[in-house]
Amino acid sequence: METKVRTITPAIARQILEKSNEKGFTNRKINQNWYKYLSHCMKSGQWSLTGQGLSFDEHGNLIDGQHRLMAVIDSNTTQEFLIVTGVDSHTVLNYDTGKKRSPADTFDLFEIKNSRCVAALISSYIQIKSKRLSAMREDTKKRLFKTNEDILNEYMTTPELYQEIYKISASYRRVLPLLPSSQIGGIMTLLIKDNNWTIMEVKELFDEIHGITYETVKATGLLRKMLLKELTSKTKISHVYKMAIILKTIKYYITKQDIKQLSFDSTREAHPIKYFVNE
Numbered sequence: 413m414e415t416k417v418r419t420i421t422p423a424i425a426r427q428i429l430e431k432s433n434e435k436g437f438t439n440r441k442i443n444q445n446w447y448k449y450l451s452h453c454m455k456s457g458q459w460s461l462t463g464q465g466l467s468f469d470e471h472g473n474l475i476d477g478q479h480r481l482m483a484v485i486d487s488n489t490t491q492e493f494l495i496v497t498g499v500d501s502h503t504v505l506n507y508d509t510g511k512k513r514s515p516a517d518t519f520d521l522f523e524i525k526n527s528r529c530v531a532a533l534i535s536s537y538i539q540i541k542s543k544r545l546s547a548m549r550e551d552t553k554k555r556l557f558k559t560n561e562d563i564l565n566e567y568m569t570t571p572e573l574y575q576e577i578y579k580i581s582a583s584y585r586r587v588l589p590l591l592p593s594s595q596i597g598g599i600m601t602l603l604i605k606d607n608n609w610t611i612m613e614v615k616e617l618f619d620e621i622h623g624i625t626y627e628t629v630k631a632t633g634l635l636r637k638m639l640l641k642e643l644t645s646k647t648k649i650s651h652v653y654k655m656a657i658i659l660k661t662i663k664y665y666i667t668k669q670d671i672k673q674l675s676f677d678s679t680r681e682a683h684p685i686k687y688f689v690n691e
Contacts, residue, residue, distance in 0.1 A: 413498045417461065421490045425481040428466075432474045443479065445565040450483035452568070453522060454491060465494030475499060518560040524567065529593060530578050534563050536598025540655070541606065541689055570605070577601055580615060588622045590639040591658075599658065602688055617665060631664035634674040652678075659684040 420428075453459045466477035474481075477493070484491055515535055519527035567574055581597035584590070596618065603609040603617075619625045620632045627633045635657060642649050649657075656676040663684055664671060676684075 413496060415494060415496050417492055418495045419490060420466075420481070420484055420493050422485045422488055425484040428474055429478065429481050429485075431472075432478070442482070443561060445568070446561050447479040447482040447486060449522075449564060449568050450480060451486040454483055454487040454489045458523060459489075459491060461492045461494065463494060465496065467496045467499050469499050472497075515560050515563045518564055519567070522564070524571075525575060526578050529582065529597075530567065530574050531563060532592075532594035533578060533581060533597030533601065534566050534574065536594045537601040537605075538563065538566065540598050540602050540685070573604070574601070576611065577604070580611070580618075584618055584622055587624065588636075588640075589643070590622060590636065599662075603662070606690070607688055617662065620665070621661070629665050629668055629670070631661040631669075631671055631674055634671070635661040638674065652683075655685070656683055659688060663687055 450459070464480075466480065467475050469475050480493070515531035516528040519531045524530065577597045577600050578593075581593040581600060584596055585593045600614045600618070603614050604611070616625070617632075620627055621636055623633075623636055638649075638657065653676060656678070657674060660676055661674065663669075
């Protein structure tokens with residue numbers, strides 16, 4: 413194998429891809445959101461020369477780098493890449509099969525601020541929205557897999573909003589650590605992006621849950637007491653049940669319904685996620 417650094421213009425990128433297509437040699441299914449994000453990084457000056465470049469087999473076929481080349485074309489910029497030639501064509505099966513990157517690792521690669529916390533809250537949001545938390549059975553074996561690209565693509569829809577949600581959700585942990593900031597951020601995102609709440613409205617809700625402001629409904633106080641009790645107890649509430657109670661509290665908060673106790677019976681009630689996520 414040989415390596416060298418080469419300057420790739422949009423014209424050269426297009427030539428490489430056309431040659432690859434003519435031979436009927438493709439790497440993987442094109443993810444438009446992914447190469448658009450890479451294009452954004454290139455246009456904004458966030459892209460730099462790294463070990464993640466372009467690889468060609470012993471026959472000159474491109475075996476890794478098609479999204480990066482498409483990003484060069486889309487951004488209409490000229491970039492430097494590490495070029496690896498003479499790679500054994502069979503090693504294409506081994507690409508990306510090393511240690512699995514976490515969403516936070518992917519965010520770090522693109523120098524996204526507060527990478528680990530923001531990636532965690534987006535993962536929480538996707539988990540809630542996809543209803544994974546509620547196949548609605550505790551014994552479910554089904555897990556809905558979301559790739560790092562899915563999480564990064566979601567971040568890119570509203571990066572400023574996600575940074576703001578992170579700051580707000582993290583502030584509640586310093587006041588009263590009732591819930592992980594990622595879980596608070598995931599719920600906030602669900603209310604804002606899927607239910608048209610404003611930042612101010614979600615702050616008012618969580619201020620009330622954390623006892624910063626007076627209760628407008630009894631449910632917020634009952635939820636706070638339940639979560640405080642869990643903090644000092646050896647017995648922990650299951651994630652599915654806890655999310656049901658939180659969403660049920662928010663439903664009572666919206667409707668201003670007065671209650672005497674806060675509970676959820678999965679054998680008799682539909683999971684309250686249905687009120688916040690469209691079918």
